Amino acid sequence: RKEVEQDPGPFNVPEGATVAFNCTYSNSASQSFFWYRQDCRKEPKLLMSVYSSGNEDGRFTAQLNRASQYISLLIRDSKLSDSATYLCVVISGGYNKLIFGAGTRLAVHP
Amino acid sequence: ETGVTQSPTHLIKTRGQQVTLRCSSQSGHNTVSWYQQALGQGPQFIFQYYREEENGRGNFPPRFSGLQFPNYSSELNVNALELDDSALYLCASSGTGQGLYGYTFGSGTRLTVV
Numbered sequence: 001r002k003e004v005e006q007d008p009g010p011f012n013v014p015e016g017a018t019v020a021f022n023c024t025y026s027n028s029a030s031q032s033f034f035w036y037r038q039d040c041r042k043e044p045k046l047l048m049s050v051y052s053s054g055n056e057d058g059r060f061t062a063q064l065n066r067a068s069q070y071i072s073l074l075i076r077d078s079k080l081s082d083s084a085t086y087l088c089v090v091i092s093g094g095y096n097k098l099i100f101g102a103g104t105r106l107a108v109h110p
Numbered sequence: 111e112t113g114v115t116q117s118p119t120h121l122i123k124t125r126g127q128q129v130t131l132r133c134s135s136q137s138g139h140n141t142v143s144w145y146q147q148a149l150g151q152g153p154q155f156i157f158q159y160y161r162e163e164e165n166g167r168g169n170f171p172p173r174f175s176g177l178q179f180p181n182y183s184s185e186l187n188v189n190a191l192e193l194d195d196s197a198l199y200l201c202a203s204s205g206t207g208q209g210l211y212g213y214t215f216g217s218g219t220r221l222t223v224v
Binding site for chain 2: 004041042043044045046087093095096097098099100101102103
């Protein structure tokens with residue numbers, strides 16, 4: 001079993017739609033949680049950290065459920081520019097290595 | 111504009127050759143990690159350096175090795191290249207303790223082994 005598993009993609013949605021991505025992680029001792037965004041043939045960029053209390057950044061809302069070892073990302077009012085691959089990332093271990101999911105591709109169409 | 115720079119951006123090598131990839135960390139960052147991202151996959155952790163010492167390693171064979179220099183720049187060396195080594199190689203840096211708040215990635219080196 002992979003340490004971080006994500007919804008298989010791609011998600012094809014119209015502009016203005018709400019889309020949700022899910023992610024599960026296997027190591028209950030994981031310390032920090034993130035969503036990264038990766039555009040085609042570019043490097044991953046930090047989208048947002050994920051906190052136990054849930055957090056929001058504009059149209060993006062992230063949730064963490066430590067008991068279920070589950071992370072989610074909700075994107076409201078999708079824009080064409082949201083088209084990218086979204087990577088669920090967990091930090092585990094004493095030296096803070098990033099463990100990535102395989103990513104979920106989002107395509108927003110007009 | 112990323113503070114982490116990698117070179118070269120693209121590289122083509124022949125199976126069996128050796129390659130060195132380079133990374134300049136963001137100013138003030140003393141921790142650097144290297145990741146391999148195969149097509150359609152998420153990045154996989156290769157190893158991490160902190161103050162010139164390797165302090166963590168992923169599931170990669172010894173032919174993947176690295177160095178970190180006093181100015182915190184870093185190298186990834188791969189010997190005896192195999193076709194499966196074709197991937198995007200990413201360098202990421204963080205300051206002490208800041209890894210818990212995310213890393214800054216360079217734009218990567220795309221290695222093709224033929």
